């Protein structure tokens with residue numbers, strides 16, 4: 225049986241049977257400001273607390289910001305970086321050739337560091353360099369299989385508005401899909417977490433409201449209690 229690893233958010237662990245499945249590919253999708261980066265940092269901070277080596281690949285925010293997010297969550301990324309337990313790969317969105325080079329770089333780093341948790345922020349930006357649909361799919365699939373083989377659990381962030389009838393190829397490839405929906409309802413910004421799938425595992429079928437504060441992501445109880453099926 226595949227082991228579970230904590231997401232770094234206790235309530236989320238309880239909604240998915242104890243945590244993410246080790247070696248799986250978790251796709252986190254949501255609107256701007258929905259907390260995708262924050263959730264990913266909670267996931268890595270938890271890994272470092274458990275002495276697991278971690279890599280953060282960023283195309284969006286600079287390394288200094290990632291270090292700051294770590295600080296907010298009570299983890300000193302800089303000192304872990306000095307100890308060789310943490311690495312930020314801060315890269316610009318590149319051409320096709322660079323995407324392939326970076327894929328090799330990620331795999332090499334994961335192997336040499338014996339990395340157990342990886343975040344790509346964002347998958348959308350990473351594969352922008354690939355014009356052809358088939359190539360994109362093959363690239364993500366290859367990376368996902370390699371990481372699974374070495375038990376490296378990874379989060380790929382996708383920047384888009386979740387539309388259940390318009391799932392992207394990444395959502396089909398991923399083992400788990402989490403939607404962090406953030407939208408205005410009237411004058412109020414509402415946030416809702418939905419677990420769309422989790423291969424090989426039971427999970428909640430309910431939408432959970434959440435809020436973000438200085439301590440990170442706080443998941444609340446669902447408004448309407450539904451059935452589990």
Ligand SMILES: Nc1ncnc2c1ncn2[C@@H]1O[C@H](COP(=O)(O)OP(=O)(O)OP(=O)(O)O)[C@@H](O)[C@H]1O
Nearest residue numbers: 254255256257258259260261262263383436437438
């Ligand atoms: N200390 C805090 N107190 C309250 N809310 C906060 C705090 N820090 C962050 N937030 C909220 O979290 C949001 C940012 O979360 P995050 O950067 O993880 O979003 P994201 O989904 O990665 O966004 P993007 O797609 O733009 O990168 C902010 O817009 C704000 O609403």
Ligand SMILES: [Mg+2]
Nearest residue numbers: 260261284345
């Ligand atoms: Mg972000």
